[in-house]
Structures are given as C-alpha cells and as structure tokens.
C-alpha cells in the first residue's frame with residue numbers, strides 16, 4: 481500500500497483500516513481528495529477561523545489535512561472513524577483536534593465551509609444535504625468532490641433540490657468538484673427511513689439512508705431466510721446485519737434465541753435496533769447491537785485485545801453458537817473480498833466448538849475455498865442458479 485501522501489509541500493503517512501488486510505495497490509486517499517484540498521488551500525488561504533464540516537472522508541485524509549482547523553467530521557462508517565483516529569495518531573496530531581460524529585448527528589452550529597466526499601449511496605448524500613439545511617447559510621461555501629464519472633445529473637439535481645445553485649469544476653485526474661450555494665429557502669423533509677414489508681407482510685423494515693438493500697429484501701438474504709438454522713437458547717451473531725432482517729427472522733423462528741447485530745454502518749445498526757423495537761419489542765432484551773469492523777469490537781466488554789488467535793486476556797472466547805453472514809463485497813467503490821475473509825476468520829474465533837458459520841454467497845465468489853481453508857471443511861446446504869448457502873462447523 482502506498483502510504484506517503486505528499487501535496488503542496490506537506491507529507492503525511494496515511495493508511496487504510498485495517499492496514500494489514502489491504503491490497504498493495506490501494507491507498508487511503510484519491511485524486512478527488514487532492515483536488516478538494518488544493519482548491520481550499522489555494523482559494524481560502526487567508527481564512528483560518530472557518531467553521532469547517534467534513535462529510536464521508538473515506539480513510540481520514542481530509543480530517544488529517546484540515547486537523548489544525550478543528551473541523552467537525554461526520555461519517556457513517558466505523559472503518560472510516562477508526563482510520564481517521566489511527567492516521568491522526570500516526571502523524572502525531574492530537575485525536576481531539578478533529579471533532580468526530582456518526583451519521584446520525586445533526587450539527588447545531590452553522591458551517592462556513594462544508595466539504596463533502598461523495599458517498600457511494602446517493603440516498604446518504606440526500607440525507608446529508610437535508611441535514612445541512614439547518615446549519616448552512618447563503619454565505620456557507622459548500623464543496624463536494626468525487627470521481628468525475630460518479631457525478632451524474634442525478635447527483636447535481638440533489639444539490640439543487642435540497643440546497644440551491646450548483647455548478648461543477650473541470651475534471652482533473654478524473655476527479656471533479658461540485659460547488660453549491662444554499663438559497664436560504666429550502667426546507668425539505670427526509671424520505672428516510674424508507675420502509676418495506678417482508679414476504680407475507682409480517683414485518684415492516686425501516687431503512688435509514690445508508691442501509692444496504694434499502695428498498696427491498698436482498699436476493700441473497702431471501703435465499704438465506706429460507707435456510708435459517710434452529711436457534712432456540714442459542715447465541716446468534718447477525719454479522720453485517722444491515723437492517724437486521726436475518727436476526728429478526730431468527731427471533732421469530734426461535735423465540736428463545738439471543739441475537740447480536742453487528743455492522744460497520746451506524747445507520748445500519750440504528751435501523752436494526754428500530755426494526756426489532758417496532759416489530760418484536762418483547763425481544764429487544766435478547767438483542768445486542770454493536771458497531772464494529774467485522775468482529776473487532778465483539779465482545780465489547782472493554783477488554784478486547786484485537787488478537788486474531790482467539791486469546792483474549794488469556795481466555796478463549798467460546799460463546800457464540802451460530803454466525804449468520806451475507807458478506808459485503810464492496811468497500812466504498814472498491815470490489816473486494818477482504819472484508820468477507822475477515823468476517824469468516826473472526827467468526828471462527830468467536831464460535832464455540834461445534835458452533836456453525838452459515839453464509840450466503842454468490843456462486844461465482846470463492847467463499848467455499850476460503851471457508852475450507854479456515855475451517856477444514858464446508859457443506860453446501862442449498863443452492864440455486866445464483867447463490868449457495870454454505871455451512872462450516874468449528875471443530
């Protein structure tokens with residue numbers, strides 16, 4: 481991984497998180513970050529008292545760069561929060577210099593300068609533009625950045641719809657800037673959370689803006705729902721839970737199950753919690769909700785050592801009977817299997833002997849071999865044209 485970020489005579493060490501799992505060709509910043517930084521540094525040099533808000537900084541490059549101006553930094557991603565923290569530490573910048581919040585936070589002060597890295601999901605952008613209406617004025621400079629090919633008419637239309645006049649820069653290294661000025665009038669209400677009903681209309685699923693499969697049940701999840709394990713009196717982890725649809729159905733089919741919902745998206749965890757609270761309020765006490773990169777934060781007893789061998793303060797963690805997983809194969813805009821691999825590895829660490837990892841995967845992905853390497857075996861419980869349900873028991 482290239483880690484030395486040099487721009488305008490400044491150099492920082494920047495790594496993605498978790499550093500050890502990254503492809504050698506990836507880095508923690510991109511041309512869109514560089515373009516935005518150069519624009520701000522060249523055009524706003526004289527203003528050091530600006531109230532700066534930063535949204536969706538992928539791995540902390542913007543937070544590190546602007547840290548000396550004490551920006552307010554907002555992200556839905558636990559991985560991004562962690563990357564920012566470690567990158568600040570790596571560069572000997574006090575972590576408290578950047579004021580971090582998750583995506584559920586509504587700023588209460590006005591911004592002079594808003595810097596937005598365009599997120600993969602337009603819905604998240606839309607929610608953020610709506611949130612901004614309450615903390616920008618017509619004098620606030622709002623600048624977004626992203627890959628030129630990701631900036632579509634629909635992207636610009638969102639800025640126009642929720643804030644005001646919007647223009648773009650020329651492209652540079654395949655990145656572009658968006659400039660927007662709030663007209664002081666718009667006051668939209670949020671279309672999020674979106675809702676849909678599960679088959680047979682048993683449950684209403686609420687989905688905050690950045691939740692996977694926000695508009696309908698994922699096709700992979702549908703296949704896994706037809707092959708859920710019996711889980712009464714068992715502890716189940718819904719790993720990469722999204723809106724919590726898998727864990728919710730576990731609780732319906734196995735009313736005595738305990739379910740731990742884990743996701744790296746704050747909006748996913750908030751949605752999962754809302755969905756249990758609304759659909760099965762009596763089961764809330766059987767649930768835990770954890771924002772984490774894979775199972776880094778499980779158990780979140782505060783004694784987590786980050787050790788990959790299952791040895792936490794000298795004790796084996798053997799408390800989970802089942803891990804259910806419909807793994808992600810993207811990180812931001814990159815297609816990757818490194819998250820699935822960490823999920824499987826972490827699952828093995830927390831499973832009891834005799835416990836089961838149950839995964840739904842697209843058949844073209846190499847999950848069977850990965851699981852076999854880790855668990856020594858796997859079984860295909862079911863498959864259709866597109867998906868397989870794989871099961872591995874920890875021996």
Ligand code: SAM
Pocket residue numbers: 559692693698700701719720721722723724725726742743744745748772773774775806807808809819
């Ligand atoms: N379980 C839901 C379903 O079946 O509809 C969502 C599955 S979706 C394919 C994968 C989920 O993994 C997303 O909700 C995503 O936010 C989450 N995810 C992505 N990277 C993660 C990570 N590093 N740690 C934990 N969860 C992650």
